[in-house]
Structures are given as C-alpha cells and as structure tokens.
Amino acid sequence: MILYEKKEEESKKEYAYRILKENIMSLELKPGELLSEVELSEKLNISRTPIREVIMRLKNEHLIEVKPQSGTYVSLIDLNLIEEAIFMRFALEEKVLKEACNYFPEDKMIELEKNLFAQNIIASMEGGEHEFHKLDTSFHETLFLGVKKKAIWESILKISTHYNRIRLLSQKKDSKVLVVKQHKEILNAIKNKEKEKVEDIINYHMNDSMKSWEYLIKLDEENSKYFKISEEK
The missing domain is CATH 1.20.120.530 (GntR ligand-binding domain-like)
Structure with a gap:
C-alpha cells in the first residue's frame, strides 16, 4: 500500500479513508485482496475504531466487502x-x-x-x-x-x-x-x-x-x- 502525504486540514480518519480508497482505485490493493484491520491501523497510525468506520464507509461505496467469519476484502470488480x-x-x-x-x-x-x-x-x-x-x-x-x-x-x-x-x-x-x-x-x-x-x-x-x-x-x-x-x- 502506498502512503501519501497527509493534507494539512485532514483528520486522521479522513486521511485513512483517502489513502485506502486511492490504493483500491489505483489497483495497488488488488480486487479480492484480504485486508487486516491491525495492519491498516499500524500503517496509517490510527486506532482500530476509526479504521472500522472507514471500512464501513468504503463498504457502502461497494469498494470493500466484509464477510462474516471470513474477513475483510477489497471488492471484486x-x-x-x-x-x-x-x-x-x-x-x-x-x-x-x-x-x-x-x-x-x-x-x-x-x-x-x-x-x-x-x-x-x-x-x-x-x-x-x-x-x-x-x-x-x-x-x-x-x-x-x-x-x-x-x-x-x-x-x-x-x-x-x-x-x-x-x-x-x-x-x-x-x-x-x-x-x-x-x-x-x-x-x-x-x-x-x-x-x-x-x-x-x-x-x-x-x-x-x-x-x-x-x-x-x-x-x-x-x-x-x-x-x-x-x-x-
């Protein structure tokens, strides 16, 4: 995952949302790729609660799929x-x-x-x-x-x-x-x-x-x- 510079006015959560979405849209994160909340939290320097909120936002945009008992994935095309x-x-x-x-x-x-x-x-x-x-x-x-x-x-x-x-x-x-x-x-x-x-x-x-x-x-x-x-x- 590529990390871009944080914008001055961005909150940590908005930054995490932008970075995750840009990596999905650029195919840096491949369709079907498994995502780890722990790894995302560490890489983006943000706690897991806002990470979950970002994931749910991207799920609502059809870019992330959350499968119970399986995991969180980048949505297939x-x-x-x-x-x-x-x-x-x-x-x-x-x-x-x-x-x-x-x-x-x-x-x-x-x-x-x-x-x-x-x-x-x-x-x-x-x-x-x-x-x-x-x-x-x-x-x-x-x-x-x-x-x-x-x-x-x-x-x-x-x-x-x-x-x-x-x-x-x-x-x-x-x-x-x-x-x-x-x-x-x-x-x-x-x-x-x-x-x-x-x-x-x-x-x-x-x-x-x-x-x-x-x-x-x-x-x-x-x-x-x-x-x-x-x-x-």
Whole structure:
C-alpha cells in the first residue's frame, strides 16, 4: 500500500479513508485482496475504531466487502455496477458532447489540448498507466465542466468506481495510442462543431473499451480472477 502525504486540514480518519480508497482505485490493493484491520491501523497510525468506520464507509461505496467469519476484502470488480455506469455515461456524455459542439469555452479547449498533448507523450512510452488514466479521467471531466455540468460529473464519479478500475486494468494491456486517437476525434468534433459525428464517436469509444474488457474477464488468466460475475440485475 502506498502512503501519501497527509493534507494539512485532514483528520486522521479522513486521511485513512483517502489513502485506502486511492490504493483500491489505483489497483495497488488488488480486487479480492484480504485486508487486516491491525495492519491498516499500524500503517496509517490510527486506532482500530476509526479504521472500522472507514471500512464501513468504503463498504457502502461497494469498494470493500466484509464477510462474516471470513474477513475483510477489497471488492471484486462488479460487472453489474460497470453496466450501470456505462448506461449512465453513454447517455450523458453524448448529450454533453453535442452541447460542446454548440459552444465550448476557449480556456477549456486549451485544457483539452494540453491534456491530449500529455496523453500523447505518455502513450509513446512504456508504462505510465496510472498517469495516463488520470489524464483520461481529467479529459472527460473537462468536457463536463466546459458545458457547466459539474454536479453531473460528480454523480458519474460516484457510480464509476468499478468502471474506473476496469478501465485502469485494461490500460495496462491495451494500446494507449488508440485512446489518444479517440480523444483527438472528440476534440476535433468540438472544434469543427460536428454534432452529427458525436453518436458514432461515443459508440466506437465505448464499444472498443468493452471488447478489451471482455477479453480481460473471460480469457486473461492473470486478471479474470478480479471480477465478480453475477446474474442479478
């Protein structure tokens, strides 16, 4: 587990929550990994009572699973939660992009261009998946902020924890160059006000991602154990 510097205004409990969540979301703590309250308490320099409260908070966010008589585990990546996140993102990102084609502020356009430039640099190198994933997420966030939909983006983040973990896992396997290409198409559509291209771009972006995820889930021996496959809807 990676320990980051404590922020000045953070309580010990908030610090423990942030560190534990960031390690889960970055896959530093693997899906299905057993967690020890004693070890967490020692590493984070916090008593076990607030650690239990942090665990319950993350359990409510579907990132930790507590099994009676068995232990506390990092949640497996839940395909049902991914499906719900995709449904939400597909519908909302299409509307956001169409709105962005009507008008998108210059300062946000510059942010997208700088972000894409940084993505291109990382995509040309080996490794850098975590940095690339952050840029990828920031790119989409800027799209929402550019059309003044901050609250909607925050709602998407809340439902996208499992979605973002599979995205990061797939970026360890996939060509980052393809993602950069897709983001460039999004940027060009906004610049050229090509609203009619938005649906095809989003469809391609989502469908291509889902194909790589299907490989991870069904065929990748190293990573298939990280998924929870349930028939419940």
